[in-house]
Amino acid sequence: MELFLVIKGPPITLWLRFNPISQLPVFFASLFSMDGDFAPIVELVKLRRKHGFLLAIDDAHATLVCGKTGGGAAEKFKCENDVDICIGTLSKASGCHGGFIACSKKWKQLIQSRGRSFIFSTSTPVPIAAAAHAAVNVAKQETWRRKAIWNRVLEFRAMTRIPITSPIISLIVGSEVKALEASRHLLKSGFHVTAIRPPTVPSNSCRLRIALSAVHTRDDLRKLVTALSECINFEEIGFNCKNYSSKL
Incomplete structure (x- = not known):
């Protein structure tokens, strides 16, 4: 599970100077990119x-995808007010470039004055910012896109x-050979499904990583499942998401 305490970096070390050492910051990914399961957000909020x-929270894979309005994992689990800092990307659901930090005015001022990555980076080009703004508006207004994604999840x-x-969707097939062979078969069948191998994942846990989107149809899924059944055995593959979310 990708959960750890962050105790380094200018903003964090400055914060620790004025807070009890027991209040260490906790940083985690809300939706794990290689496993496809959610972090135990509710339990973390209780703590x-x-x-x-x-x-x-790193909300890269949940922004605009999860929650009623696309507010991400915190909105999905109804704990927006319990998240101090939300970090996300504009390169996934937004289809743009760059990223963002959602936080209080106090944290914003601290990051602007002490965050080296922010201070020494070139500002976002206006067209990119405009495209990201448009993507947010589309996500709010065209809610059918989000519903379509989750319908595909249920159908799969x-x-x-x-x-x-x-x-x-993370389908663990084991060896690199099996993963690559399955990926090639799927490509010939019209599906670009990447074989994930070490060092991205541990040895002998190579997998096929599938990412569903709003443009996929039920017919697409039927064809995908047929192609998958020709190169892997669903009863033999490993799968990480046996529960709704990871456990602490």
């Missing part, structure tokens, strides 16, 4: 309420009986 630590579950919990 935050009890101990008062800083909670920072029904067709394969694999209990996926997000649009990121």
Whole structure:
């Protein structure tokens, strides 16, 4: 599980000077990119309420995809007010470039004055900022896109009986040879499904990573499942998302 304490970096070290050492900041990814399962956000929020630590979330794969309005994992799990800092990217659901940090005015001022990555980076070009703004508006207004993604998730579950919990599907096949052979077969069948290998994932846990989107149709899924069944055995593959989310 990708959960760890962040204790280095100018903004964090400055924060620690004026706060009890017991209030270490906790930073985690909300939706894991290689496994497709959610972090135990509800449990982490309960711990935050009890101990008062800083909670920072990497919402790269959930922004504009999760939540009623596309607000991400925090909105999905109804804990927006418990997240101190939300970091996201504009290169995935937004289809743009760059990223963002959503935080309070106090944290914004601190990051602007002490965040080296921000201070020494070139500002975002106006066309990119305009495109990102347009993407946010589209996500808010055209809610059918988000509904379509989650409908595809439910349909894939029904067709394969694999209990996926997000649009990121991680099918563990084992060796690199099996993963590459399956990926090549799928490409010939009209599907670009990447074989994920070490060092991205541990040895003997090579996998096929599928990412569903709003443009995929039910017919696309039927054809994909047929192609998958020709190169892998659904009953033999490994799968990480046996539960709704990871455990602490």
